Amino acid sequence: MRLTTKGRYAVTAMLDLALHSRTNPVTLTDIAARQTISLSYLEQLFARLRRADMVKGVRGPGGGYTLSSDANNINIADIIAAVDEPIDATKCGGEANCQNEKACLTHDLWMGLSAQIRQYLKSITLGDLIAKQLAQETAIVKSEEIVNIVELHKTNELHSIL
Amino acid sequence: MRLTTKGRYAVTAMLDLALHSRTNPVTLTDIAARQTISLSYLEQLFARLRRADMVKGVRGPGGGYTLSSDANNINIADIIAAVDEPIDATKCGGEANCQNEKACLTHDLWMGLSAQIRQYLKSITLGDLIAKQLAQETAIVKSEEIVNIVELHKTNELHSIL
DNA sequence: TAATTGTTGACTATTTTACTTGGTTACGTA
DNA sequence: TACGTAACCAAGTAAAATAGTCAACAATTA
Numbered sequence: 001m002r003l004t005t006k007g008r009y010a011v012t013a014m015l016d017l018a019l020h021s022r023t024n025p026v027t028l029t030d031i032a033a034r035q036t037i038s039l040s041y042l043e044q045l046f047a048r049l050r051r052a053d054m055v056k057g058v059r060g061p062g063g064g065y066t067l068s069s070d071a072n073n074i075n076i077a078d079i080i081a082a083v084d085e086p087i088d089a090t091k092c093g094g095e096a097n098c099q100n101e102k103a104c105l106t107h108d109l110w111m112g113l114s115a116q117i118r119q120y121l122k123s124i125t126l127g128d129l130i131a132k133q134l135a136q137e138t139a140i141v142k143s144e145e146i147v148n149i150v151e152l153h154k155t156n157e158l159h160s161i162l
Numbered sequence: 163m164r165l166t167t168k169g170r171y172a173v174t175a176m177l178d179l180a181l182h183s184r185t186n187p188v189t190l191t192d193i194a195a196r197q198t199i200s201l202s203y204l205e206q207l208f209a210r211l212r213r214a215d216m217v218k219g220v221r222g223p224g225g226g227y228t229l230s231s232d233a234n235n236i237n238i239a240d241i242i243a244a245v246d247e248p249i250d251a252t253k254c255g256g257e258a259n260c261q262n263e264k265a266c267l268t269h270d271l272w273m274g275l276s277a278q279i280r281q282y283l284k285s286i287t288l289g290d291l292i293a294k295q296l297a298q299e300t301a302i303v304k305s306e307e308i309v310n311i312v313e314l315h316k317t318n319e320l321h322s323i324l
Numbered sequence: 325t326a327a328t329t330g331t332t333g334a335c336t337a338t339t340t341t342a343c344t345t346g347g348t349t350a351c352g353t354a
Numbered sequence: 355t356a357c358g359t360a361a362c363c364a365a366g367t368a369a370a371a372t373a374g375t376c377a378a379c380a381a382t383t384a
Contacts, residue, residue, distance in 0.1 A: 001165065002165055002166060003163065003276075004164060004166065005342095006340085006341065006342085008268065008272050009342090011268060011271070011272075012268040015268055025360095027359090027360065027361090028360085028361080029360080040342090040343060040344065041341085041342055041343055041344095043361080044342090046362095047362075047363080050362095057360090057361050057362075058351090058361080059349075059350045059352095059359085059360060059362080060350060060352050060358095060359065060360065061353070061358065061359045061360070062352070062353095062360090063350090063351075063352090063360050063361065064361080085340085109173070109291060110170050110173075113283070116282065117165070117279055117282075120279075121275070129268075166371090167372080168371085168372065168373090171373095187329095189328090190329085190330080191329085199373095200374050201374090201375095202374060202375060202376080203372085203373055203374055203375095206374090209332080212331095219329085219331075220329085220330080220381095220382085221329055221331085221380075221381045221382050221383095222327090222380095222381060222382025222383050223329070223382070223383045223384070224382085224384090225329050225330065225381090225382070225383085226329070226330085
């Protein structure tokens with residue numbers, strides 16, 4: 001999991017799409033204008049999002065893009081993963097052929113950390129962000145997910161990281 | 163908070179330093195060799211770490227670098243923050259002068275997310291990683307910190323994100 | 325004094341990011 | 355059927371970040 005501005009562009013565009021494609025498809029031209037992102041750059045991002053089957057393209061007049069599934073089923077982690085290159089698996093890419101244990105230690109640290117952050121971003125959906133947008137007030141905290149994360153903290157995940 | 167390979171280099175180097183500077187300073191040449199990182203690149207990273215007062219340089223023969231404080235007081239978030247450029251605060255950099263609310267929504271999302279991840283990385287210290295290295299077995303889970311994170315999840319933080 | 329190591333600055337190469345240009349293809353509508 | 359619209363696609367480019375090189379200088383120890 002890598003966190004850069006590229007991923008933020010994608011999340012912003014997807015949120016814009018989720019907010020405006022309730023009835024009709026939304027054109028990239030519209031999104032580009034609203035979010036001040038270059039149209040062609042958006043095209044490249046959406047090519048990846050389409051290959052990841054997160055959006056559907058509709059050609060011709062009245063066309064544009066729609067979400068492939070419900071906003072509540074699209075999480076932030078998947079959006080970022082779709083547009084970001086996978087982070088290079090360091091020198092000892094899982095082959096365990098590194099001479100010194102320390103390199104593998106930080107490798108494990110980073111992989112575990114990524115998994116942790118990924119899990120967190122996976123718990124937030126576009127639907128959550130829309131709810132915030134529509135309600136514009138204190139949001140409903142999704143207690144179950146948080147509890148799950150905590151349990152994982154206490155049992156599995158942290159064991160392999162720390 | 164930005165997560166790239168640069169930050170990982172820094173964390174790896176700092177962990178190597180923490181593991182080897184128990185008695186004497188450690189030269190960057192040694193770290194470069196062990197972790198297969200270019201010496202001059204390490205020099206640049208350590209220049210920033212020194213300015214952030216996280217390491218101390220000792221010149222001359224027998225010199226090298228040592229940690230400025232105890233490994234238990236150096237957390238991962240600070241290391242990454244020291245070497246990474248601060249992420250550009252988007253177009254509407256806190257000035258709240260953006261025309262459309264959506265841009266600000268994702269801006270808030272990203273800032274909150276960064277704070278969340280930062281808090282998580284702040285709860286892990288070099289000492290924790292050393293303990294793992296030395297014990298090489300199931301680590302002690304720092305329950306208090308985790309509980310704190312959870313409480314923040316439930317009360318303050320998520321409100322502003324979701 | 326000589327060797328060692330940090331410190332600094334300037335410079336280069338590679339990769340990623342962000343954007344541009346110029347097409348083609350599919351589709352709806354006049 | 356012709357036309358406009360918008361997705362789709364393939365290059366290439368500019369700027370930035372990443373990663374690394376080279377060379378000089380400063381402090382310290384033996």
